[in-house]
Amino acid sequence: MTRRSVTASAPGKIILSGEHFVVHGSYSVAAAINKRVLATVQEIDGSRSRIVSNDLVSHLGSDDGTFLGVKSIARSIISNVPRKNRESFEISIRSEIPSGAGLGSSAAVNVACAAALTKFVGLSSKEEEIQKLAFDGERILHGNPSGLDVQASISGGLILFKKGTLIEKIHLERPFKLLVVFSGKKRRTSKLVAKVAKIRERYPNHFQRLVDSSSASSFEIALAAKTRNMEKIGSIFEIAQANLSWIGVSTPHLESLIEFLYQKQEVLGAKLTGAGGGGSVIAVIKEGSEEPILRHASGSYPFGFVTEIPEEGFRWEK
Ligand code: PMV
Numbered sequence: 025m026t027r028r029s030v031t032a033s034a035p036g037k038i039i040l041s042g043e044h045f046v047v048h049g050s051y052s053v054a055a056a057i058n059k060r061v062l063a064t065v066q067e068i069d070g071s072r073s074r075i076v077s078n079d080l081v082s083h084l085g086s087d088d089g090t091f092l093g094v095k096s097i098a099r100s101i102i103s104n105v106p107r108k109n110r111e112s113f114e115i116s117i118r119s120e121i122p123s124g125a126g127l128g129s130s131a132a133v134n135v136a137c138a139a140a141l142t143k144f145v146g147l148s149s150k151e152e153e154i155q156k157l158a159f160d161g162e163r164i165l166h167g168n169p170s171g172l173d174v175q176a177s178i179s180g181g182l183i184l185f186k187k188g189t190l191i192e193k194i195h196l197e198r199p200f201k202l203l204v205v206f207s208g209k210k211r212r213t214s215k216l217v218a219k220v221a222k223i224r225e226r227y228p229n230h231f232q233r234l235v236d237s238s239s240a241s242s243f244e245i246a247l248a249a250k251t252r253n254m255e256k257i258g259s260i261f262e263i264a265q266a267n268l269s270w271i272g273v274s275t276p277h278l279e280s281l282i283e284f285l286y287q288k289q290e291v292l293g294a295k296l297t298g299a300g301g302g303g304s305v306i307a308v309i310k311e312g313s314e315e316p317i318l319r320h321a322s323g324s325y326p327f328g329f330v331t332e333i334p335e336e337g338f339r340w341e342k
Contacts, residue, residue, distance in 0.1 A: 029066035031341040032139035035059065035334060036121040037128035037176035038204060038297045038306050040257070041245045041264055042185075044220045044273060045238035046170040048231070052185050052238070053194075053245045054176040057127065057204065057331040059120040062341060063136035065144040068114045073098070077117040093130060093161030094137045100157060101138070105145050113144060122327060124210030126298020131173030134161035135338050143340075151178060154338065166214045180337030184246050194246050196333065200254065201314050202306050205321045205328040207281050209302030216273050216299040223271050234267050258293025258308045265295035273300030281305050284324060288317050 035056040042052025068074070073084040075091045075098075082090045084098055094115065102110060115137055121129040138157035142149040155178055162169040170187045182194040224231040241260050248256035265282065268274050274296055282294045282305055290313035297306045309317050314330045321328045 027066050027068070028144075029064055030140045030144040031062060031064040032136045032143070032338060033060045033062045033341050034132040034135035034139070034177045034338040035128075035180060035336070036061070036132050037173055038202065038304075038331070039172065040182075040249075040297075040306070041242040041260065042172075042238045043296075043298055043300070044217070044268065044271060045235045046172050046185065046187060047168060047217060047220070048224060048235050049187060050235045050238040051191065051242040052170070052172055053182065053242045053249075054172050054185060055182045055202070055331075055333045056176055056180040056337060057121075058334050059127070059329070059331070061117065061119045061121060061129065061132040061136045063118075063133070063140045064116045065113050065137075065140045066116070068112050070112055073112045073114065075115045075117070077119070093134050093165045096164045097134060097138050097157050097161040098141055100160065101141050101145060101147065104147055109145075113141075115141065122206055122210075124212070124303070125206045125327075126211075126213075126296070126300070126303030127204070127206075128173040128177055128298070130165055131158060131162055131177045134158035135174060135177045137161075139338050139340075154178065166217065168217055169213075176337075178337045181335045182246075182249055182333050184242060192246070194249055196249060196252075198252065199332045199335075200249070200252060200311075201309070201330050201332050203285075203309050203314055203317055203321070203328065203330055204297070204304055204306050205281060205285070205325050206304045207277055207302055208326045209275070209277055211299065211301040211303055213299040216301045219301075220271050220273065231271075234271070237267065238264070254308050254311070255292055258291075261293035261295040261306070261308060268296055268300055275301060277302065278305060281325065285317065285321065288313075288320060290317060
């Protein structure tokens, strides 16, 4: 017997400008990456719905500390389905994005699961509903998220964003490539966001200047991306990295990764992406040299890839 099932997928993201400062009102620029999360919801026998990812299985009703975001999304969706129509289901999650790497894996999981489950239960699966559900899931995980990860995953492409609002999806005549290298160190976004809030309390005026400078950089990156000025993007990455280091979210390990990349003159600029404290670095590379630089990095770091900026955000899969 074939079981009824729905599959949706959503991309991870990288932040080109404005991480952390976006939480405090800065404009920011993020892009979808060519790595996705797939979520399949399928009907099952029995009375207990479950979530499965790799070897991990947890029942929806279990408070075992796993799948916190997805469980809260699923419970909220089910609460809108009349009891007599409720069926048991399995949500199975397959991800190409390492978790804790600053590449938006939790947002992509939340978007893909919210999309697949709303459609499975027959509720509206319009973008706004998926966004709201996925954002609520992010709140469970990160406390005070800006919504940038969820927005980038839903919209795809390159976006200019301010807390809670998509300002513009930036149209690129010809997509460009960026190098992404995971440092191998996982970290928790919520801890870093809390650390930055403390820095802001201590240095309110200087912090505000950094928020303003981050907004200016975001507009410059948006323009440089439209005009394909890769040198400009590289130099803005350098400034952003210095500011992120000042607020305490860079680490010696990330800085040595950046210095390692700068050994190659084709690297035009590099910065941490996402919450920092570990996680990943992105770099803009002279066109045509992306693969050799990736090979250079792959010898010393566990996971790296070259991404074009995919236009597509979340989508339904067959
Ligand atoms: O590291 P990630 O993928 O969780 O990105 C976090 C981005 C922050 O700006 C630090 C937080 C936020 O909600 O925007």
